[in-house]
Amino acid sequence: MTSAARLQALWNHPAGPKTIHFWAPTFKWAITFANIADFSRPAELVSYPQQCAVTATGLIWSRFATQIKPVNYNLLAVNCFMAATGIYQLSRKIKSDMDREKA
Numbered sequence: 519m520t521s522a523a524r525l526q527a528l529w530n531h532p533a534g535p536k537t538i539h540f541w542a543p544t545f546k547w548a549i550t551f552a553n554i555a556d557f558s559r560p561a562e563l564v565s566y567p568q569q570c571a572v573t574a575t576g577l578i579w580s581r582f583a584t585q586i587k588p589v590n591y592n593l594l595a596v597n598c599f600m601a602a603t604g605i606y607q608l609s610r611k612i613k614s615d616m617d618r619e620k621a
Contacts, residue, residue, distance in 0.1 A: 533592065543593040544592060
């Protein structure tokens with residue numbers, strides 16, 4: 519398949535750039551990137567409610583993304599990354615809290 523044919527297929531896909539099904543998950547990447555940027559913040563400043571929400575959203579919508587037809591791989595990818603970054607932030611916060619209790 520040529521490059522032009524691939525671009526045409528992407529453009530006309532039911533979850534392609536002509537639809538909200540493309541743009542909503544694309545903009546949702548900003549949340550994931552913001553969470554990645556927060557990796558450099560001290561773990562004491564991590565919010566349990568915020569990271570629980572990010573993790574739950576990622577897990578729930580990852581499941582949903584596999585059930586819709588056609589499968590929206592952009593939606594699946596962004597939510598898997600949201601869940602992963604949320605879990606990482608929660609683990610940092612829990613470890614920090616446990617270390618503080620030991621001291």
